[in-house]
Amino acid sequence: MGAASRRNSDIRTSVIVISSHVVRGSVGNRAAVFALETLGFPVWAMPTVILPWHPGHSRATRIVPSREDFSALIDDLCRAPWLAEVGGVLSGYLGDVGQAADVGRLVAAVRAANPDAIYMCDPVIGDMEGLYVPEKVAAAIASVLIPIADIATPNVHELAWLAGAPMTDSGSMIAAAETLGPARVLVTSALAMMAGSTGNLLVSGRQSVMAEHRLIPNAPNGLGDLMSATFLARLLEGVAEEKALQMATGAVFEILARTARRGADELTLETDAQSLRTPMAMVNMRRVMSKAGANKS
Secondary structure (H helix, E strand, O other): OOOOOOOOOOOOOEEEEEEEEEOOOOOOHHHHHHHHHHOOOOEEEEEEEEEOOOOOOOOOOOEOOOHHHHHHHHHHHHOOOOHHHEEEEEEOOOOOOOHHHHHHHHHHHHHHHOOOOEEEEOOOOEEOOEEOOOHHHHHHHHHHHHHHOOEEOOEHHHHHHHHOOOOOOHHHHHHHHHHHOOOEEEEEEEEOOOOOEEEEEEEEOOEEEEEEEEOOOOOOOOHHHHHHHHHHHHHHOOOOHHHHHHHHHHHHHHHHHHHHHHOOOOOOOOOOHHHHHOOOOOOEEEEOOOHHHHHHO
C-alpha cells in the first residue's frame, strides 16, 4: 500500500504553488499559500525568486535560484513518494526563463501520479504599463506553460499581450480567451460593464460569466495571486465554476475593501482570513455573450 493510499480521508488534496516569495507583504506565494491553507489545503510551496518586499515599493534585492538548483529541486518533487496526494498545481511569477520547462516537467509528473490533478497557470508578466518581466520569460510562459494548463488566469493586460491584440470590451476579451488554449480562462481586472467597476471574467466552453464589483483605486499588489488561489481552492472543493467565481471574487473584493479602509499598503490577509472562508461581499454576476454568439442569435 502506497503513501497516498494510506492518506487519511479527512486530509484534503495537496496543492503545489510555484511563485515568488517576499519577506514582507502578501504577494506571490505569500498570498496564494495563505489562501489555500486557510481554506484547508496542504501546500507545497516552491519559490521562484526571493525578495524582501514587492519591488513596487522600492528597489529590492532579488535572489533567483540557479538553474541547476531550481531544476534539482523540481526533480526531487517529480520523484516524491507523496506525489499522488497532489490535486492541483498553481504557477505564477517566474524568476528565470529556464523555470518554465521545469514547471512543465513537474506538471507532467503530477498528472502521471494523479490524472485528475488541475494545473492552473497564472501568467504573471505585466500590467497596464506593459511587461515587467523579460520578454523571453513571458514568451516561455506563453509557449511552454499556457498550452498545458487546464486553467489560465491572466489579467486583462496580460491577455492582451498573449493574444497580440488590444482588449477593448467583453467581446475582445472572450475572443482572446477562447483562442488562448486552456479549456477555462479567468480574466482578472477585466473590463466591466458597469461604470466605476471592475470584474473577473470566466470563459469556459461556450459560457462566459462576469463577476463585477466596484473599483477601489490604488489597490495593493497581490490581488491576482489571491484570486487564482481562492478560485482554485473552490474548484478543488467541488464547487461549480460559476459559484466558485462568485465566492472567490467576493472574498478578494471584501479583503481589498477592508485593506483600503485600514489604509494598509499590503493586503491584510491575516486579519481577514474569515473573508476567505465565508465572504459576505455582494458581487454582480452576469452572463456575457461573445460577438460571434450575438451574431448567431
